[in-house]
Amino acid sequence: MFLLCMYIALGFHKTSIVFLPAYWLVKIPLNSKRIFWVLILALLSSPFELYRLGGDLFSAIAPDDLSGAYTGYVDDRYYGTEVETGLNDIVKLFFIGILIKYDKEACEEVLWYEYMRNLAVTGLALFYFFRSNEIFAVRLPGAYMFFVTMFCMTNIVYATRDRARQILYIGFMTYLVAMFFYFGKGNGDKGSFTKDRYTNALW
Template sequence: MSLLHPYFLVAIAYILFFSVQEVFGRKVEKKWFWFLGIYLIILVGFRDNVGPDYGSYKGLYIYSDTKSYYSIFMKMLHLEGPEHLDVEWLYTLINKILLNVFNAPFYILTLVIAIFAIIFKIEYTNDNTFYPFTFTLFMFIPNFFVGESGQIRQNLGTFIVYFAIRYIKERKFWHYLFFIFLGSGIHSVCYLFLPMYWVARVPLNKAVMLLLIITSIFLSPFEVYRVFGDFLTNMASDNMLVEGFNGYMDESIQRLNGGFGIPEAMMAILTFFLFVFDTKMKELYPYYEYHRNYAVIGICFYFIFRNNPIFSSRLAGTFIGFSYIIIPNAMYVVSGGVKKMIYAFIIALFIFNFVVFGFFNNIKIGRFTIELYKNHILP
């Protein structure tokens, strides 16, 4: 088993300390969450050859400078310019400006992306849960290492649209559309969130949820997503980054052919929380229905795309990553005893993910270990 660098262990201890306070004590001031965000920005933004796709993104940084501003502008308008862009316009523009105008080293790009991603993540988390530290702890492994430290394009894009959910709540369509535009300029998977302005308000009951999930499980072996042809392929792919992602997130042949693994267990856990706490959450938790609808879509997407590890992780993951917030939020609507049980389960699941992440050598592959992690400003 590989062990995380002490920098990450310090972050985990900090998160756990305030998680216990916010669940069993008084409300924790937002400033402590921002302190965590600044620390994580330093760990991610100044990392040196750390992350499963670091080399690929570095190559993409140099590649972006070969494209003209006119071609980037045409790509923004969804038109073909004199040069073909394989990567979304806004991400290419950020790369080009940093390199072409400022001649910035690559770690400045990772710093800029980390700043934006973590700011949007903090705002989204504070908007949608009373337990921001607990949710952060629950999602820290492996999401922090696959997202902020790995697939930085999709991570930033999805947190831009997660942040924009506040405009669905406020019914500000043009605000929401603007952030979809920005997010899709970073990663095209964000287009999937456009219908959520309306879908988030669709009324669901347990019978409909059960029917949708069972239907998706039944459709899983038939790979019905193939009828969309290259549309979904282009949306889910990261071109030169796919190989790095596949090498980092190991998928066993047995699981892809009908076996049961950790992703299926997580879908079962999320489904359990959906059905057990649905009634109380509707009564007591603001905007729970939005989270629930995202969760149902994510679960259905996962099973429909299950035979394709890229689709099931990237397309379904955009919704699943948001909907996991239901699990810590359930503590808000239950009695003290049940609240302790849910919290104990969250801690147990975190420990399990910590151990699995180490035993599967994902820590070593991503260079997050004591021996391999390097930072441009930290000793």
């Protein structure tokens, strides 16, 4: 069933292949300390651009259109540059802090939270690992980053109590509304995700 879902996802966008390891990633035992060190190592490795070393390997194991897209974006003129430091980093730091601080409470209160948390941490780690290349840092972690906001943050709000829950709820709703307008007016139009222009490989 997982492979069937992956096949359908590939019809929407080829980069969804990066989600294939999710089936095994969810089973890795993590806690607050391990999350912290995984993200620190991903951030420290970013300046070395280690993803360049995987170009030949990726070409050998992936279809030509996928490997060609990967190697083509490594030094892309417009998107092959480093992600700009700004509001995006501040938001991610808040998310990381919340994930680490409330990990134990969420694991105790929410069934299967560990699975969603592992996928969220993978997305954050991929973002920092590929930070030197904008297109990779945005596209490749995308399927995992979804779990940060739509699953982990909402479940942490549920798992917390009293004042902490109120603050996290207001913060999350503020972020959600801001992202709705930002994406809809900016990236939605630019990426042809509007109702009249969107197409994919299946339909």
